[in-house]
Amino acid sequence: MKDDRGPWYLLTGLILGLVFGLLYSWIISPVRYVDTEPASLRADFREQYRALIAAAFLSNGDLQRAKARLALLADPDIAKTIAIQAQLAQDRAGPDSEKNGLGLLAAALNPGSSPPKPALLPSSTPTAEPTSTLTPTPVVALNGEASPTPTSGTPKATRTPAPTSTPLPSRTPTPTQGAPFILLEQSVVCDPSIKQPLIQVEALDSAIQPVPGVEVIIVTDQGEDHFFTGLKQEIGLGYADYTMQPGLRYLLRLADGGDPIPELAAQECEAEDGSRYWGSLKLVFIQP
Amino acid sequence: MRRWGLFFIVMAIGAAAGMYFGWVENPVKYVDTAPDSLRMDYKTDYVLMVAEAYRVENNLSLAARRLALLGTDTPEVTVSQALEFARQIDYNDNDILLIQSLAEGLKTWNPSLEVPPP
Numbered sequence: 368m369k370d371d372r373g374p375w376y377l378l379t380g381l382i383l384g385l386v387f388g389l390l391y392s393w394i395i396s397p398v399r400y401v402d403t404e405p406a407s408l409r410a411d412f413r414e415q416y417r418a419l420i421a422a423a424f425l426s427n428g429d430l431q432r433a434k435a436r437l438a439l440l441a442d443p444d445i446a447k448t449i450a451i452q453a454q455l456a457q458d459r460a461g462p463d464s465e466k467n468g469l470g471l472l473a474a475a476l477n478p479g480s481s482p483p484k485p486a487l488l489p490s491s492t493p494t495a496e497p498t499s500t501l502t503p504t505p506v507v508a509l510n511g512e513a514s515p516t517p518t519s520g521t522p523k524a525t526r527t528p529a530p531t532s533t534p535l536p537s538r539t540p541t542p543t544q545g546a547p548f549i550l551l552e553q554s555v556v557c558d559p560s561i562k563q564p565l566i567q568v569e570a571l572d573s574a575i576q577p578v579p580g581v582e583v584i585i586v587t588d589q590g591e592d593h594f595f596t597g598l599k600q601e602i603g604l605g606y607a608d609y610t611m612q613p614g615l616r617y618l619l620r621l622a623d624g625g626d627p628i629p630e631l632a633a634q635e636c637e638a639e640d641g642s643r644y645w646g647s648l649k650l651v652f653i654q655p
Numbered sequence: 656m657r658r659w660g661l662f663f664i665v666m667a668i669g670a671a672a673g674m675y676f677g678w679v680e681n682p683v684k685y686v687d688t689a690p691d692s693l694r695m696d697y698k699t700d701y702v703l704m705v706a707e708a709y710r711v712e713n714n715l716s717l718a719a720r721r722l723a724l725l726g727t728d729t730p731e732v733t734v735s736q737a738l739e740f741a742r743q744i745d746y747n748d749n750d751i752l753l754i755q756s757l758a759e760g761l762k763t764w765n766p767s768l769e770v771p772p773p
Contacts, residue, residue: 376658377665384666388673397683402694409687412724416690419701419721422708436700464712 406441413440417452418461421468428576430475446476474651475575546573547624548581548652556647557636563610564633564645566619570596570605571653577605578654582622585609593622613645621652691726695740698725702737703750706757715764718757734758 400407405416417440424433442448453469548570556567570581579597596607611617613633620627628650636646677683685692690701702722709718722730738754746754 376662380662380664380666381669384669384671385673386669387666388670388675389677390673391670392674392677393683397677400685400688401692403685403688403692403697405693405697407686407688408690408693412688412690415721415724416701419704419708422712423704426707426711436704439697462712462714462717464708 405439408440413442414452416440417449418456418465418469421449421453421472422462422464423468424472424475425464425468430575433472433475446473449473450477471571471575474571546654548621548654549625550628550650551653552649552651553628554649555634555636556649558647559636559638559644561647564613565608565647566611566617566631567647567649568596568607568609568619569603569649569651570607570621571651573654575653577603579604581605581607581652583607583609584620584622586618586620586627587615589615608647611645611648619650625652690724693725696744698733699737699740699744699746701725702734702757703741703746703754706734706750706753709757709760710753715760716766719761719764719766730764731758731761734761 405413408416417437420433420436423436424430437445437449449469450473453466453473456466456469551571556565566585568581568583570578572578577596579595581596583594583596585592585594592609594607594609596605599606599608609617611631611633615632616629617631618627618629619631631648633645634648635643637643690698693701702725705718705721708721709715712718719730722733725733728736734754734757738751738758741751741754
C-alpha cells in the first residue's frame, strides 16, 4: 500500500520536538544561575549591598576597594546612586555606620558635594588602625568572568590614623598629623532654620574621615578669632562653625597651613515666600 | 518503519534546536536574584564586608542579619565557609583576621538573648 500523505509529518515532528525542547529548557530544567554576580541582585538587595559597602568603607577607609565593590553592581551612575541613597538613609531607620559610610562615600565619589551631616557613631567607631593594605583586584575566573577576590597586591600607603571619637568632656582636640588641608568645596547654604549666617567648616582627612581638632583662624578688620573642629560632635567630628555679621568680610585659614580663603561674607538667600534671609557658607577641607 | 524513523529524527532535531534556543540563545534570565545565589568569591567578599563593618559596629546581631541574606546556613557556618575560601584564594592576612574575628564573635553570640529592635 502506497502512503501518499507527503512530508508534512516531518514538520509535525519538528514542531513537537521544538515544543518539547523549549518546555524542557524553560520549565523542566531551566538554566540555573547558582553562581550569580552582584549586578543581577534585586533592587532592594542592591541597596543593602551598597549600604554594606559603605559601612565597610567607613571601617577601612579604602576608597579603591569600595569603588571596586560598587563596580560589581554595574550601576550606570554609581556616584549619583550613592548620593541619593545617602540622602535617603539620613531619614530612615538604620545603622549609623551605614548612614555615615554612605555620606562619606558619596562625598568621596562626588568631589563637588559635601557629605550629609553624619550621625554620631558609637564611641568605638573611628579606628586608628591602618587600612587593610590590599585592594580587591578582579581576577579572571574559569568562565572568563571577573571576580572581586581581594588578592595579594602592592601595599598601599598607610592611611593617616583617625582620632578616636570617644566623647570625653575634657578632651583637648588634637589635630591629625598629615599634609595641609586644601579647600575641596565652597558653597552657599540656604537654610532658613539657621537663624544667623554661619561659616561652616568641615575637615576631612585623605580617607574622607572627619578630623576633629583642626584649628581654624578667622580674620576680620576687627581682629582674629580661633576655633576648632570637633567641638560640636552632635553635628560632626570634623565640623566647626563661626557666626558671621552681615556686611563684614572674612578671611579664613587653617592653622596648619594651606591657602587662606579671602572675601567670605554672608550671602542673601530667598525663601519660598519671596522673603530674603542671610545664608551661610560651607567650606569643606580635605587632606590630599 | 522508515517513516517513523524519520519522524523521530526530525523531532529530535527540533528538540535539540529548542534546547539550544532555551539554554543558549535565549535562556531564562534571573535579573532579580538574591544574595544566596552569589558565586562563592562574591559571597566571601560579602562576608569580608560584614566583618569590616563589624569591626566598627561591634554588633553581632546586625552582622548576623546581614549574613542571613547569604542562605539558610547559620551565620557561623557561613562565615567559616567564607574563611576557608578566603584562605584558599589567598586573601591577605588583615582580611582573614577580620573574618576570623567575626567568626570568633559569632561563636559566643546567642540570638535568643538579643533584644528585638523596636
